Amino acid sequence: MPSGNSHPLDQYLRTARLPHIWCPGCGIGIALGGVIRAIDKRIKEGVLKKENVVFVTGIGCSARTSFYVNFDAAHTLHGRAIAFATGAKLAKPELEVIVIGGDGDIAGIGGNHLLHAAKRNMDLIVLMITNFVYAMTGGQVAPTTPLGLYTTTTPHGNPEPPLNVVKVVSSLNANYVARASVTHPLLVEQYMYKALGMRGFRFIEILSTCPEVFGRHIGVRDPLTLYNSLRSKVIIKQSPSIDESDLDWEKGLVIGEYLIRDNPSFLDRIKGGSK
Numbered sequence: 001m002p003s004g005n006s007h008p009l010d011q012y013l014r015t016a017r018l019p020h021i022w023c024p025g026c027g028i029g030i031a032l033g034g035v036i037r038a039i040d041k042r043i044k045e046g047v048l049k050k051e052n053v054v055f056v057t058g059i060g061c062s063a064r065t066s067f068y069v070n071f072d073a074a075h076t077l078h079g080r081a082i083a084f085a086t087g088a089k090l091a092k093p094e095l096e097v098i099v100i101g102g103d104g105d106i107a108g109i110g111g112n113h114l115l116h117a118a119k120r121n122m123d124l125i126v127l128m129i130t131n132f133v134y135a136m137t138g139g140q141v142a143p144t145t146p147l148g149l150y151t152t153t154t155p156h157g158n159p160e161p162p163l164n165v166v167k168v169v170s171s172l173n174a175n176y177v178a179r180a181s182v183t184h185p186l187l188v189e190q191y192m193y194k195a196l197g198m199r200g201f202r203f204i205e206i207l208s209t210c211p212e213v214f215g216r217h218i219g220v221r222d223p224l225t226l227y228n229s230l231r232s233k234v235i236i237k238q239s240p241s242i243d244e245s246d247l248d249w250e251k252g253l254v255i256g257e258y259l260i261r262d263n264p265s266f267l268d269r270i271k272g273g274s275k
Helices: 028-045 062-068 081-091 103-109 111-120 165-170 185-196 211-217 223-233 266-270
Strands: 053-057 072-075 096-102 125-130 176-181 202-207 234-236 253-260
Touching (some): 028 096, 028 125, 028 185, 053 062, 053 081, 062 072, 072 081, 081 096, 081 103, 081 111, 096 103, 103 111, 103 125, 111 165, 165 176, 165 253, 176 185, 223 234
Parallel strands (some): 053 072, 053 096, 096 125, 125 202, 234 253
Antiparallel strands (some): 176 253
Protein backbone atom coordinates (compact mmCIF):
# COMPACT_ATOMS: atom_id res chain seq x y z
CA MET A 1 0.00 0.00 0.00
CA PRO A 2 1.43 3.45 -0.87
CA SER A 3 2.70 5.39 2.13
CA GLY A 4 0.38 8.28 1.31
CA ASN A 5 -2.62 6.01 1.93
CA SER A 6 -1.27 4.22 5.00
CA HIS A 7 -2.96 4.25 8.37
CA PRO A 8 -1.26 4.13 11.81
CA LEU A 9 -2.93 0.77 12.53
CA ASP A 10 -1.97 -0.87 9.22
CA GLN A 11 0.89 -2.66 10.97
CA TYR A 12 -1.71 -4.73 12.83
CA LEU A 13 -3.66 -5.73 9.71
CA ARG A 14 -3.02 -8.02 6.76
CA THR A 15 -3.76 -5.23 4.31
CA ALA A 16 -3.18 -7.50 1.29
CA ARG A 17 -6.38 -9.33 2.26
CA LEU A 18 -8.49 -6.18 2.20
CA PRO A 19 -11.21 -5.35 1.33
CA HIS A 20 -12.90 -7.62 3.86
CA ILE A 21 -15.92 -9.84 3.26
CA TRP A 22 -18.26 -8.19 5.79
CA CYS A 23 -21.47 -6.71 4.44
CA PRO A 24 -22.01 -2.95 4.22
CA GLY A 25 -23.25 -1.74 7.60
CA CYS A 26 -21.85 -4.71 9.54
CA GLY A 27 -20.46 -3.62 12.90
CA ILE A 28 -17.67 -6.18 13.18
CA GLY A 29 -15.11 -3.84 11.62
CA ILE A 30 -15.98 -1.16 14.19
CA ALA A 31 -15.52 -3.69 16.98
CA LEU A 32 -12.19 -4.86 15.58
CA GLY A 33 -11.02 -1.25 15.28
CA GLY A 34 -11.61 -0.66 18.98
CA VAL A 35 -9.82 -3.88 19.89
CA ILE A 36 -6.77 -3.03 17.79
CA ARG A 37 -6.55 0.51 19.14
CA ALA A 38 -6.47 -0.89 22.67
CA ILE A 39 -3.75 -3.37 21.71
CA ASP A 40 -1.76 -0.57 20.08
CA LYS A 41 -1.90 1.47 23.31
CA ARG A 42 -0.68 -1.43 25.44
CA ILE A 43 2.15 -2.17 23.00
CA LYS A 44 3.25 1.46 23.01
CA GLU A 45 3.22 1.40 26.81
CA GLY A 46 5.66 -1.51 26.70
CA VAL A 47 3.43 -3.86 28.66
CA LEU A 48 2.49 -6.00 25.66
CA LYS A 49 4.58 -7.42 22.83
CA LYS A 50 3.11 -7.78 19.38
CA GLU A 51 4.73 -11.18 18.93
CA ASN A 52 2.92 -12.45 22.04
CA VAL A 53 -0.58 -11.54 20.84
CA VAL A 54 -2.59 -14.46 19.45
CA PHE A 55 -6.11 -14.35 18.01
CA VAL A 56 -8.23 -17.50 18.04
CA THR A 57 -11.58 -17.69 16.26
CA GLY A 58 -14.16 -20.34 15.41
CA ILE A 59 -16.62 -20.15 12.52
CA GLY A 60 -18.92 -17.30 11.52
CA CYS A 61 -18.83 -13.69 10.44
CA SER A 62 -16.99 -12.50 13.58
CA ALA A 63 -14.54 -15.39 13.31
CA ARG A 64 -13.25 -13.96 10.03
CA THR A 65 -11.27 -11.42 12.07
CA SER A 66 -8.44 -13.95 12.28
CA PHE A 67 -7.98 -13.55 8.50
CA TYR A 68 -7.29 -9.84 8.72
CA VAL A 69 -5.20 -9.27 11.87
CA ASN A 70 -1.43 -9.24 11.47
CA PHE A 71 -0.81 -11.39 14.52
CA ASP A 72 -0.42 -15.11 15.01
CA ALA A 73 -3.93 -16.46 14.60
CA ALA A 74 -5.90 -19.68 14.40
CA HIS A 75 -9.22 -20.20 12.61
CA THR A 76 -10.63 -23.27 14.35
CA LEU A 77 -13.77 -25.43 14.38
CA HIS A 78 -17.20 -23.99 15.08
CA GLY A 79 -17.57 -23.42 18.82
CA ARG A 80 -14.09 -24.70 19.68
CA ALA A 81 -12.13 -21.44 19.78
CA ILE A 82 -12.03 -21.25 23.59
CA ALA A 83 -10.83 -24.85 23.88
CA PHE A 84 -8.06 -24.21 21.34
CA ALA A 85 -7.13 -20.93 23.04
CA THR A 86 -6.90 -22.67 26.41
CA GLY A 87 -4.37 -25.11 24.98
CA ALA A 88 -2.31 -22.31 23.46
CA LYS A 89 -2.23 -20.41 26.76
CA LEU A 90 -1.25 -23.45 28.79
CA ALA A 91 1.48 -24.39 26.29
CA LYS A 92 2.95 -20.87 26.23
CA PRO A 93 1.77 -18.81 29.22
CA GLU A 94 3.49 -15.61 28.08
CA LEU A 95 0.98 -15.26 25.23
CA GLU A 96 -1.96 -12.85 25.38
CA VAL A 97 -4.64 -15.03 23.83
CA ILE A 98 -7.73 -13.28 22.47
CA VAL A 99 -10.83 -15.20 21.36
CA ILE A 100 -13.31 -13.49 19.04
CA GLY A 101 -16.59 -15.03 17.99
CA GLY A 102 -20.25 -14.35 17.42
CA ASP A 103 -23.01 -15.04 19.91
CA GLY A 104 -23.81 -18.30 18.13
CA ASP A 105 -20.20 -19.45 18.07
CA ILE A 106 -19.41 -18.48 21.68
CA ALA A 107 -22.70 -18.94 23.54
CA GLY A 108 -24.42 -21.53 21.34
CA ILE A 109 -22.11 -24.03 19.68
CA GLY A 110 -19.29 -23.27 22.12
CA GLY A 111 -21.35 -22.55 25.22
CA ASN A 112 -19.95 -25.44 27.25
CA HIS A 113 -16.37 -24.29 26.68
CA LEU A 114 -17.35 -20.75 27.70
CA LEU A 115 -18.77 -21.99 31.00
CA HIS A 116 -15.73 -24.00 31.98
CA ALA A 117 -13.20 -21.37 30.93
CA ALA A 118 -15.02 -18.83 33.10
CA LYS A 119 -15.28 -21.34 35.96
CA ARG A 120 -11.53 -21.92 35.84
CA ASN A 121 -10.81 -18.19 35.55
CA MET A 122 -8.71 -19.20 32.55
CA ASP A 123 -6.23 -16.57 31.42
CA LEU A 124 -8.05 -15.53 28.24
CA ILE A 125 -9.86 -12.56 26.77
CA VAL A 126 -13.11 -13.60 25.11
CA LEU A 127 -14.94 -11.11 22.88
CA MET A 128 -18.46 -12.12 21.91
CA ILE A 129 -19.89 -10.00 19.10
CA THR A 130 -23.65 -10.19 19.46
CA ASN A 131 -25.75 -9.51 16.37
CA PHE A 132 -28.73 -11.51 17.70
CA VAL A 133 -28.78 -14.12 14.92
CA TYR A 134 -26.76 -16.81 13.14
CA ALA A 135 -25.87 -14.49 10.28
CA MET A 136 -23.44 -16.44 8.10
CA THR A 137 -25.39 -19.69 8.02
CA GLY A 138 -28.82 -18.43 7.04
CA GLY A 139 -30.38 -16.33 9.77
CA GLN A 140 -31.38 -19.01 12.26
CA VAL A 141 -32.40 -18.18 15.81
CA ALA A 142 -29.39 -17.57 18.09
CA PRO A 143 -29.03 -17.83 21.87
CA THR A 144 -29.36 -14.04 22.09
CA THR A 145 -32.24 -13.48 19.66
CA PRO A 146 -34.76 -11.20 21.41
CA LEU A 147 -38.09 -12.70 22.41
CA GLY A 148 -40.74 -12.63 19.71
CA LEU A 149 -38.51 -11.67 16.78
CA TYR A 150 -38.63 -13.42 13.42
CA THR A 151 -35.76 -15.63 12.24
CA THR A 152 -35.65 -18.27 9.51
CA THR A 153 -36.16 -20.99 12.13
CA THR A 154 -38.75 -19.06 14.17
CA PRO A 155 -41.11 -17.79 11.44
CA HIS A 156 -43.85 -17.08 14.00
CA GLY A 157 -41.48 -15.18 16.32
CA ASN A 158 -38.83 -16.44 18.73
CA PRO A 159 -40.62 -18.19 21.64
CA GLU A 160 -37.48 -18.37 23.77
CA PRO A 161 -36.16 -15.63 26.06
CA PRO A 162 -32.62 -14.63 25.06
CA LEU A 163 -29.63 -16.04 26.92
CA ASN A 164 -28.04 -13.37 29.11
CA VAL A 165 -24.37 -14.33 28.77
CA VAL A 166 -23.24 -11.41 30.96
CA LYS A 167 -25.25 -12.85 33.83
CA VAL A 168 -24.10 -16.41 33.17
CA VAL A 169 -20.39 -15.56 33.06
CA SER A 170 -20.69 -13.25 36.08
CA SER A 171 -22.12 -16.13 38.13
CA LEU A 172 -18.90 -18.08 37.64
CA ASN A 173 -15.29 -17.18 38.43
CA ALA A 174 -14.47 -14.57 35.78
CA ASN A 175 -12.39 -11.55 36.73
CA TYR A 176 -13.88 -9.10 34.24
CA VAL A 177 -17.28 -8.92 32.58
CA ALA A 178 -18.40 -5.99 30.43
CA ARG A 179 -20.82 -5.19 27.63
CA ALA A 180 -20.05 -2.66 24.91
CA SER A 181 -21.67 -1.67 21.61
CA VAL A 182 -20.36 -0.75 18.17
CA THR A 183 -22.54 2.35 18.46
CA HIS A 184 -20.07 3.57 21.11
CA PRO A 185 -16.67 2.45 19.77
CA LEU A 186 -14.63 4.36 22.37
CA LEU A 187 -16.11 2.11 25.05
CA VAL A 188 -15.09 -0.97 23.06
CA GLU A 189 -11.53 0.37 23.12
CA GLN A 190 -11.75 1.36 26.79
CA TYR A 191 -13.01 -2.03 27.98
CA MET A 192 -10.50 -3.93 25.85
CA TYR A 193 -7.68 -1.75 27.18
CA LYS A 194 -8.84 -2.55 30.72
CA ALA A 195 -8.99 -6.28 30.00
CA LEU A 196 -5.45 -6.28 28.56
CA GLY A 197 -4.16 -5.07 31.92
CA MET A 198 -5.79 -7.84 33.94
CA ARG A 199 -5.34 -11.55 34.58
CA GLY A 200 -7.76 -14.44 34.53
CA PHE A 201 -10.91 -14.76 32.44
CA ARG A 202 -12.04 -11.52 30.85
CA PHE A 203 -15.30 -11.42 28.89
CA ILE A 204 -16.63 -8.55 26.78
CA GLU A 205 -19.91 -8.77 24.90
CA ILE A 206 -20.04 -6.32 21.98
CA LEU A 207 -23.48 -5.54 20.59
CA SER A 208 -23.31 -5.17 16.83
CA THR A 209 -25.39 -4.46 13.74
CA CYS A 210 -26.25 -6.95 10.99
CA PRO A 211 -28.47 -5.22 8.42
CA GLU A 212 -28.18 -8.00 5.85
CA VAL A 213 -29.77 -10.69 8.04
CA PHE A 214 -31.00 -9.52 11.45
CA GLY A 215 -32.02 -6.10 10.16
CA ARG A 216 -33.83 -7.54 7.16
CA HIS A 217 -35.70 -9.95 9.43
CA ILE A 218 -37.04 -7.14 11.61
CA GLY A 219 -37.77 -4.84 8.67
CA VAL A 220 -34.77 -2.52 9.07
CA ARG A 221 -32.61 -3.27 6.04
CA ASP A 222 -30.95 0.16 5.75
CA PRO A 223 -27.57 0.05 7.57
CA LEU A 224 -27.77 3.58 8.98
CA THR A 225 -31.33 3.10 10.19
CA LEU A 226 -30.39 -0.14 11.96
CA TYR A 227 -27.32 1.51 13.50
CA ASN A 228 -29.41 4.36 14.83
CA SER A 229 -32.03 1.90 16.05
CA LEU A 230 -29.45 -0.03 18.06
CA ARG A 231 -27.94 3.20 19.36
CA SER A 232 -31.34 4.38 20.57
CA LYS A 233 -31.71 1.19 22.61
CA VAL A 234 -28.27 1.33 24.23
CA ILE A 235 -28.16 2.61 27.81
CA ILE A 236 -24.71 3.44 29.20
CA LYS A 237 -24.24 2.97 32.93
CA GLN A 238 -21.29 3.20 35.27
CA SER A 239 -20.99 -0.08 37.18
CA PRO A 240 -24.44 -1.44 36.31
CA SER A 241 -25.86 -4.22 38.42
CA ILE A 242 -26.08 -7.74 37.03
CA ASP A 243 -29.87 -7.52 37.28
CA GLU A 244 -29.78 -4.73 34.67
CA SER A 245 -28.04 -6.92 32.08
CA ASP A 246 -31.04 -8.68 30.52
CA LEU A 247 -31.29 -8.33 26.74
CA ASP A 248 -34.59 -6.56 26.14
CA TRP A 249 -35.06 -5.19 22.63
CA GLU A 250 -38.03 -3.06 23.76
CA LYS A 251 -36.84 -1.73 27.14
CA GLY A 252 -33.20 -1.20 26.22
CA LEU A 253 -29.76 -2.77 26.36
CA VAL A 254 -27.52 -1.71 29.24
CA ILE A 255 -23.79 -1.52 28.53
CA GLY A 256 -20.99 -0.98 31.01
CA GLU A 257 -18.51 -2.82 33.23
CA TYR A 258 -20.52 -5.36 35.20
CA LEU A 259 -17.78 -7.12 37.11
CA ILE A 260 -14.18 -6.20 37.98
CA ARG A 261 -12.09 -8.28 40.38
CA ASP A 262 -8.63 -9.74 40.73
CA ASN A 263 -9.03 -13.33 41.83
CA PRO A 264 -6.16 -15.77 41.22
CA SER A 265 -6.28 -17.04 37.65
CA PHE A 266 -6.08 -20.65 36.54
CA LEU A 267 -2.37 -20.31 35.81
CA ASP A 268 -1.81 -18.78 39.24
CA ARG A 269 -3.50 -21.76 40.83
CA ILE A 270 -1.63 -24.45 38.95
CA LYS A 271 1.62 -22.66 39.79
CA GLY A 272 0.64 -22.60 43.45
CA GLY A 273 -0.09 -18.88 43.72
CA SER A 274 -2.94 -17.52 45.81
CA LYS A 275 -2.66 -13.73 45.34
